[in-house]
Amino acid sequence: MPISDPCFTSFTQSINSYALPERFTFPFYYEPHPLCELAASQLQRHLTSQTDWQHNFGVEQDVIVGSNEKAIGKMFGVLLVQHSSGEIGYLSAFSGKVADSNHLPGFVPPVFDMLEEDGFFKTELAEITEINATIKLQQANPQLVELTTTLQTEIKSSQDQLEAQRQVMIEGRKSRKEQRSTADNKAQDGTQESQIALEQLIIQLSKESIKEKNTLRDLKIFWDENVNNIQHQLDRLNTELSQLKTTRKNLSNALQKKLFQQYKFLNTHGIEKDLNDIFKDTPNHIPPAGSGECAAPKLLQYAFAHELTPLALAEFWWGVAPKSEIRQHKKFYASCQSKCQPILGHMLEGIEMDENPLLINPAEGKDIEIIYEDEFMLIVNKPADFLSVPGKNIQDSVYTRIQQRYPNATGGLIVHRLDMATSGLMVLGLTKKAHKRLQKQFINRTVEKRYTALIDGVLTQNEGMITLPLRGDLYDRPRQLVCFEHGKPAETTYQVLKRNGERTKVHLYPKTGRTHQLRVHCAHHLGLNMPIMGDDLYGKKADRLHLHAGYLSLTHPMTKEPMEFNVEAEF
Template sequence: MTVTSANHTNKLVYFEPTVNTLPQALEYPHFYTPIPLAQQAAEHLQERLRNQLPFLTKEAKGRMLGVLVVQAKDGKLGYIAAYSGELQPPLEKLPFVPPVHQLPKGKDFPEMASINAISAALKTLLDSAEYANAQEQLQKVTTEVALAIKTAKLAAKQAKKDRDKKRKAAALLPDSEQSVLLEELNRQGAIAGMDLRRFTRSQNQRLEKAKQEAQYFDEKVKQLKALRKAKSAALQDAIFAEFVFTNALGETKDVKSVFLDVGVEVPPAGAGECAAPKLFQYAFKNNLKPLALAEFWWGASPNSEIRVHGNYYPACKGKCKPILAHMLKGTPVKPNPLLTNFGADKTLEILFEDENLVVVNKPSGMLSVPGKHIKDSVKSRIQDRYPKATGPLIVHRLDQDTSGVMVVALTKEAHKALQLQFLERTIRKTYMALLEKAILATEGKIELPLILDINNRPMQKVSYEYGKSALTYFKVVQKTSSKTLIKLHPITGRSHQLRVHCAHKLGLQAPILGDNLYGTPASRLCLHAQQITFKHPTTQKEMVIDTEVPFTINT
């Protein structure tokens, strides 16, 4: 690529690409591999980052950056660049495009100052000795009153028992004496009842007074919180109204409206601050025609998501998908490749079958169960082949891109028995995987808790705080200087467990070859469920079923 001009005023860097044909449509932004044209622009930006902003790779946390190749009105080609997140002055040495909306800060942000003042007043109140004393006194009085009333009731109960004994003993007395004694006992009982009620009332009045004193402060706290909430909501709505996105048709829509269109009332934090929306906003506002997008991670990998320095990643879904759905109206975009049924022309091989269950060899690209847009799946094909089958059928699943052994129940009873084996983790599964690089370890275990990445469904991430435990044992089978053939034994069955455990920096740090979510896309994901061992649900005989691995280390 030959760079002919760098214009810092309008952020556009002109260049002469080495490709001759321009794309007719943008790649689908949430699942794609950057085309050579976009990669050339990205590589030029990366070279400038290395030369002019070398400190970025030394920071504790990396960031997502992006380039958008565009065509100006005069036909010249160039690219614009952006980084995700708020404005960062140290990065402005390079001509990055501006934010969609720059949030004011400090003295230029009086609304926030007002909210901060309320928060300060609230903190002062909560930290005050008066508030603490009122709370302590309430707690003390509550305990003392409860104990006093309980003690008084126990005493009254014992006194009643004593009077009842005397009543029984009165039966042995002459009638005249008996009458006098019973009358006296009744009088004592009435007086005791009134005394208990008076005492209980006085204690409750004491408690109510303590409550009122504490409530005075609680009401002030409640009022300050309500005022802060109202001001925060008003400020948030005002910010949302300023966060306006433009598209090629000249249509504008604020961020709240964009997310309301997809049923989300409050946009997620940071919506609109990713690289992609910034790039398209600048392009449309400056009459630049978008041609190709590329986003890449630069710097240290995070401890949660899988992000590798220099690797390309699609635009996120949670924050960017609703925004880009609006922004790309009027711009040619290729269809979502995930809506293609990659298993349509593939055969579902039967490895074992009887009246209770069937074991299949699922090909890569076929869904385990019907999806929202694609109905063809292992389940639908089993239903067609075994129309008399009962129950849920599917006992466990494989990712669409994963091939290999799957057990399907044909009766409700078989499903229940097999499902119990999975829950008790008595079923043993063996996977074969081809990693995209050589690893040093020969065998071991990986324990990384996993949780759904809500901004990038269906991707998973590591979270020691909120994630579910996930354990995988591994053993290297064969290794070259550039690849590793590995055997994997998952003990748990978390979504994407093997893919994340292989790719994550705290795992093997070696993505599975062809992993289009956590590594580098290829013709297929080289992950295969090679063997499964379980007890037959009826005969209780141990079943060991395996299949050939459809790839080798030379793949």
């Protein structure tokens, strides 16, 4: 008998040959279960063939057709579930809105529909929007601009005139001092006439001094009245603006809190928590914008509310990539950290999950090869999947291994870092002076570095330069974003070594050393648009990240001797 649940989708082919997941997916780092891949493939066919609604993903017949500004890609999710009847199927969801709607046939509904016509959100948002419009109108008031400009001009004029009068007084005092000195000398003859002349001069000079002081006082009074009058008019307008902004802030905070209260999430124990409760113990205490709108929490909420047993989860991107993020069409991605981790932490409480690979020491059983060693410095060849410095959960690293080997080293050891996934040459300073001098070479960019990478695709250009500014993704660390507004400058030169089938081997020369610079510059659609093989953050996971820091050229910190090191990549 067919299942009547409108969101439960049965597989269109037999799944008897597939083994069910033993544990639920660890959502923040995973390889999709084969049944999730099958469900995603079935959903993707539906996205291509359905005609119930229209949304410009920038996709035509499963292929990206361009970066049309109106095209908006979206994250979709599939949740493998078991119905109470025993049938295995899946639920589908999308993050945010699609086709300007929260509700589409066959997809689970939002946890809370803020777009409901008669809902409080639209009504209260309209009030805030009206205040916004008033604020913009007030800010554009010509009188506000005119008064601000006039005030600055008047203050400058008052400062100039008062300073000019002070200079007059300084010169006056100097002149009067000289006149008194001359008169005093003449009065030394003791004649009555010279004494009378001195007394008259003192009276005259005193009057001049008083007059100059009175002029300064009158100028201060004049300009204070002038400036205060303009300031009063300006304060009146700014007070109105400030009151409007305070009202807007209070209404926004109240609406936000009220909105977060509507997003209530269940878990396997039937315990329900809203966003305010879930995020109260996080560092910021406040849920980021869009919390609860991602596909994963929507899917789990529907499953728990309808007594469907969650078995496995997978999320994939469909459509053109956003301008700043790296998202590839049809590729699977982990759930985001800042918005989803607290929510899923609550929702998945008590569910047996796959082990968190981020807690497993990937350096176990690996050794660090020492390429060069003297009493001042080391050059080592770091293996792939080996931390440069101790991490939050794993202490084993190049730093701890070298510290154990050289317990009496006085330097800070680590001069620069490589990503955990990247293999290759690292420089370490064993003494304070050597460490400081080596660091200075890296800061001044006098060290030559060359990386070798295998990228996923055929690069037609033989060489070129990428200059995409980078910043951290505040909502999904440690990912990096391309950001032309707030990003730090980043420059990479590349040179093709070999094309082999669907892969290209390249040399990469980073002028700057931003976090994940080479990985983002390769993967981003404004860069090479081809991720490095094995890049589990910006591409597709493999046996390892095919990125190797193979060449270093620097100066010995003590002898000033030029040094070169070259270790070929093992891929």
